[in-house]
Each structure stands twice: as structure tokens, then as C-alpha cells.
Amino acid sequence: MKRRPSLFRRTALTVAAGLLVFQLAAGLAMFLNLVFPLAYRSADDLAALLVLSARIWTELPPEKRPAFEAELRDGHGLILRESECPLTESSLPYPYLRFLRSALASRLASDQSPRLSEDAHENFQVEFAQGGRLLRFEFSKTRIPPRPSRALVWIVVAGTLATLALSGLLARRVSAPVARLAEAARRIGSGDQPPQLPETGEAELADLARVFNETSRQLQARRENQTTLLAGVSHDLRSPLARMKMAAGLLAEQGSSPLLLRMQRDIVEMDALIGAQLELARAQERENAELTDIDALLGELVEAAEAQAPGRLRLRADGPACRATLAPLALRRSIGNLLDNALRYGGEGEIQVVRRRIKGAIFIGVRDRGPGIPPHLTEAVFRPFYRVESSRSRATGGSGLGLAITRQLAETQGWRVALKARRGGGVCAWLAIP
Incomplete structure (x- = not known):
């Protein structure tokens, strides 16, 4: 016979599935309405700083440019230099960099298309033309906000663990009283008197435990009354049967007859039947x-x-x-x-x-x-x-x-x-x- 899923398992899976769907929906809504807009706003601010810095650098006299470059490096973590050869672009695994490229493209002329790349030291490079010069900005990965995809992974992992723990706790609270009830019913079926179930917890479960305890007490009382009744009846019946057996024996000494033999067999059969009934009642005692x-x-x-x-x-x-x-x-x-x-x-x-x-x-x-x-x-x-x-x-x-x-x-x-x-x-x- 196919084994049915347990109440604990079904409840845990149902609660976990519902909470996981909620977590994913909440995480998606947060990213679409909070994280991504903030990341795009931050990328737009950085793009404005890069374009402004490039314009200021091209307008400064050559002797003042080193001081301006030092100010950018110390104040904003940006390294600015004039590039001699165009930058080779690479793939952009960070959504923030794609936002930065889009923001730069909107602030630059069509012939000033920006190029972005990542070097071997995990520094990002941005290059575009300004005032007839090819300028390259370099900044560390720590300059950009945390990766949204990594944050999403952490949210999903933390949400999944919390969901599993919560669903397990809720399922245990539902299934544990039912499991205790099943075990108590099993012990009643085997002839034992189980301990009283705790009549605590939620109203429905407390009512169920109270009804079960009362039913268990009634069954135990009926079982004891039945055993006592059978024992009494057996004793009361065996006494006259013994007298009948003795009387039949005395009659047999005076003369045997088919009717007397039939009576003796009936007495023996009745005595065996009473003994079997009493044994059946005693079989319920562990x-x-x-x-x-x-x-x-x-x-x-x-x-x-x-x-x-x-x-x-x-x-x-x-x-x-x-x-x-x-x-x-x-x-x-x-x-x-x-x-x-x-x-x-x-x-x-x-x-x-x-x-x-x-x-x-x-x-x-x-x-x-x-x-x-x-x-x-x-x-x-x-x-x-x-x-x-x-x-x-x-x-x-x-x-x-x-x-x-x-x-x-x-x-x-x-x-x-x-x-x-x-x-x-x-x-x-x-x-x-x-």
C-alpha cells in the first residue's frame, strides 16, 4: 500500500511554499522599486562627476592639472590621466556599470561614446573623449555600491532558512498533538490505559484532547465493568454447573441412559464455553x-x-x-x-x-x-x-x-x-x- 505523506510534512511544505513565494515576490518588488532606482541614481551621480571632472581638467592650464588630479584621487578615489590608445572594452558583470554607461551616454555627445573595462587588479576604467583629448578614469571596485545580485542571493538564502525554520515550527505545533493522539489511541486499541493528554494549546486542539481523555476514561471503565461482569457471571454459572455435574454423576452410578450421557456432555460443553469467555475477557489485560x-x-x-x-x-x-x-x-x-x-x-x-x-x-x-x-x-x-x-x-x-x-x-x-x-x-x- 502506498504510504501517505505525514501531516507534518504536508503542513511544512505548504507553509514553506507560501512563505518562499512571498519572499521572492517581496525581494523582486524591493529590487525593482528600491535597489535598482538607487543604483541608477548613484551611477548617474558618478557619471555627472566624471563628465564635470573631465571638463574642468581640459579647461585648466597644464601646470594646474596635477593638483586637480591629486584632489580627485584623495577626495573621490578617482584616478584621471590622459590616454594614448583607446581602451579595450570587456564584459560588464555588474548591473551598476551598465547603469553608469547609460548615464554617461546620456550626458556625452554622440561622438563621445564611453568605454568601460576591468583590469587585472579589479579596478574599473572608464574612458571617453573630452575637448579633443581621450581621458581615462580609474577607480576601485569598492567605489561602487554592493552588487544587487549578491544581495539578492543573501536575501534568498536568509529567507529560505527562516522560512524552513518557521514552517517546521508551525508544522510541529500542528502535528505533535495529532501524533500524541494517534499514539494514545493505539495504546487504547492494544488494551493499555494511556496517560492523560495535555488539555492545553489552541482551543480546537484543547477540546479534542479533552474529549479524547473523557472517552478514554469511559472505555477503561466499560472494560473493567465487562471483565468484572464476566468474572461474576462465570462464577455464578459454574457453581450450579458443578452441582449439576455432581448430581449427574450420582445418577450415573444408579444407571446410565442416553439422556443422562447427553446431559453430561452438555454440562462439560457449557463449562468449556464459560471458561473460553472468561479467557477472552482476560486476554485484554496486558x-x-x-x-x-x-x-x-x-x-x-x-x-x-x-x-x-x-x-x-x-x-x-x-x-x-x-x-x-x-x-x-x-x-x-x-x-x-x-x-x-x-x-x-x-x-x-x-x-x-x-x-x-x-x-x-x-x-x-x-x-x-x-x-x-x-x-x-x-x-x-x-x-x-x-x-x-x-x-x-x-x-x-x-x-x-x-x-x-x-x-x-x-x-x-x-x-x-x-x-x-x-x-x-x-x-x-x-x-x-x-
């Missing part, structure tokens, strides 16, 4: 886990089942000895019920008990060669008292609760149990312990 030798436990169960069907059972444990921390009594009941089910309905063929360990998980299978179960009924048979009529009539015995008890025990302990069709005929009941 058992303490302890270190268990699984192979030894399976060996004991197979040995006990051999007494009912000598020579029909075989245990196969793959790999080294298997020990794990789990509920031993629940495991013994679960596998015991699966073995009883296979002995009762699995025909006369061999019954295999298989233990495997795959990626840390333990799989225990009970495989028979019986008539099998239709695929559409492999889940229905786990319902209490459900029977597959073709092979599970009351004549075969049993209370119809064995698989239901096994499923309840597995869910309470966090295990999984399922029935699969076996190749060549029969059923394989698998118990998976993560």
Missing part, C-alpha cells in the same frame, strides 16, 4: 514481559500436542536459538490455541510449527494440510463464535472462541496474527512479534 526462551516454549507445546496426535507434529526452528523479552503466558496461550485449531480442523496430515527470525522480528507459524479456509473468510474466522460451516460444525467440538482469543492476545501485546492459504492445500497461521 501481561508483563520477561526474557523467554521461545524455542524451549515451542518445544513444550509441541510435546504436549503430541499426546493428542502422536507422530503428526514437527518443530522447525531456523537459525540459532531464539530468546526475546515478551509475555510468555500470552505466547503460550496464542500458540496453544493455534495448535488446537490445527489439530481439530487440520485433517490427518502433518502439522508443522515453524519459527523464523527476519530483521529482528520473530515469526511463528502453525501449518496444517486441512481443507483450508476461503480467502474472503480469513479475517471473519477471528470473530467470536464464527464458524466455517463446511469444516467447523459443532460436531467437531470447540467453542468458536480460540482464534478470537488468539487475536485479542496478539493485539494486546502488540503482535499480529493472520491466516494464509498454504501452497498445496491447508492453512498457515502466522504470529508476528516485532
Whole structure:
């Protein structure tokens, strides 16, 4: 089944996408309406200074020009000299220089087209004709404003990091209560009573936690009442059943009859049914886990089942000895019920008990060669008292609760149990312990 995206991931991506679009739109608007106009204004001011300086230099007497050049160098960071050969233009990676060329072209005559270049020392050079002389200005890269493209990169990087952090925080605030709710619901399903959820935070989440806590308390109370009721009913029923059994035994000593034998069988069946009902109720109680030798436990169960069907059972444990921390009594009941089910309905063929360990998980299978179960009924048979009529009539015995008890025990302990069709005929009941 395809895995659905988590609430945290979807919320984070949605918030991040919205904030990133906003960041890009805001950055573009800032550049178009603020950075670029200011850069063009600065380039126009520099162009005016260059043109004015060139005009003053050409009008000064030759002996005063060195002093004027020194003033430009010290006051404005501009180096002015007369050029002997035209400047070779180079590419202009800076938008500011393109603005500067446009501003110079608008202030100079058509025959005074400016040339711009960058030398090996990362100094920029501007050259144009003035008063019949070819003048060249040189200034450092620090003379121009910061590159807008670099500023844009920094804005995008900073905005992206802030957006990711904010979207993660918002998504966590939304998904964390839902995750706690899901975990609490999972624990209720396995028979545990989860701790109370904090009824804090936003109004909707606080109301949800309050309703869930109240529902959890009601379910726990109903479960306890059900267990108490079943225990009481079982006790109250078993007492008259015991008296009936004793009376039937006394009557049998005086003389046997078909009606008396039928009555004795009914008493035994009722007693077994009451015991199975009580076991189903107790299966909802979680058992303490302890270190268990699984192979030894399976060996004991197979040995006990051999007494009912000598020579029909075989245990196969793959790999080294298997020990794990789990509920031993629940495991013994679960596998015991699966073995009883296979002995009762699995025909006369061999019954295999298989233990495997795959990626840390333990799989225990009970495989028979019986008539099998239709695929559409492999889940229905786990319902209490459900029977597959073709092979599970009351004549075969049993209370119809064995698989239901096994499923309840597995869910309470966090295990999984399922029935699969076996190749060549029969059923394989698998118990998976993560």
C-alpha cells in the first residue's frame, strides 16, 4: 500500500511554499522599486562627476592639472590621466556599470561614446573623449555600491532558512498533538490505559484532547465493568454447573441412559464455553514481559500436542536459538490455541510449527494440510463464535472462541496474527512479534 505523506510534512511544505513565494515576490518588488532606482541614481551621480571632472581638467592650464588630479584621487578615489590608445572594452558583470554607461551616454555627445573595462587588479576604467583629448578614469571596485545580485542571493538564502525554520515550527505545533493522539489511541486499541493528554494549546486542539481523555476514561471503565461482569457471571454459572455435574454423576452410578450421557456432555460443553469467555475477557489485560526462551516454549507445546496426535507434529526452528523479552503466558496461550485449531480442523496430515527470525522480528507459524479456509473468510474466522460451516460444525467440538482469543492476545501485546492459504492445500497461521 502506498504510504501517505505525514501531516507534518504536508503542513511544512505548504507553509514553506507560501512563505518562499512571498519572499521572492517581496525581494523582486524591493529590487525593482528600491535597489535598482538607487543604483541608477548613484551611477548617474558618478557619471555627472566624471563628465564635470573631465571638463574642468581640459579647461585648466597644464601646470594646474596635477593638483586637480591629486584632489580627485584623495577626495573621490578617482584616478584621471590622459590616454594614448583607446581602451579595450570587456564584459560588464555588474548591473551598476551598465547603469553608469547609460548615464554617461546620456550626458556625452554622440561622438563621445564611453568605454568601460576591468583590469587585472579589479579596478574599473572608464574612458571617453573630452575637448579633443581621450581621458581615462580609474577607480576601485569598492567605489561602487554592493552588487544587487549578491544581495539578492543573501536575501534568498536568509529567507529560505527562516522560512524552513518557521514552517517546521508551525508544522510541529500542528502535528505533535495529532501524533500524541494517534499514539494514545493505539495504546487504547492494544488494551493499555494511556496517560492523560495535555488539555492545553489552541482551543480546537484543547477540546479534542479533552474529549479524547473523557472517552478514554469511559472505555477503561466499560472494560473493567465487562471483565468484572464476566468474572461474576462465570462464577455464578459454574457453581450450579458443578452441582449439576455432581448430581449427574450420582445418577450415573444408579444407571446410565442416553439422556443422562447427553446431559453430561452438555454440562462439560457449557463449562468449556464459560471458561473460553472468561479467557477472552482476560486476554485484554496486558501481561508483563520477561526474557523467554521461545524455542524451549515451542518445544513444550509441541510435546504436549503430541499426546493428542502422536507422530503428526514437527518443530522447525531456523537459525540459532531464539530468546526475546515478551509475555510468555500470552505466547503460550496464542500458540496453544493455534495448535488446537490445527489439530481439530487440520485433517490427518502433518502439522508443522515453524519459527523464523527476519530483521529482528520473530515469526511463528502453525501449518496444517486441512481443507483450508476461503480467502474472503480469513479475517471473519477471528470473530467470536464464527464458524466455517463446511469444516467447523459443532460436531467437531470447540467453542468458536480460540482464534478470537488468539487475536485479542496478539493485539494486546502488540503482535499480529493472520491466516494464509498454504501452497498445496491447508492453512498457515502466522504470529508476528516485532
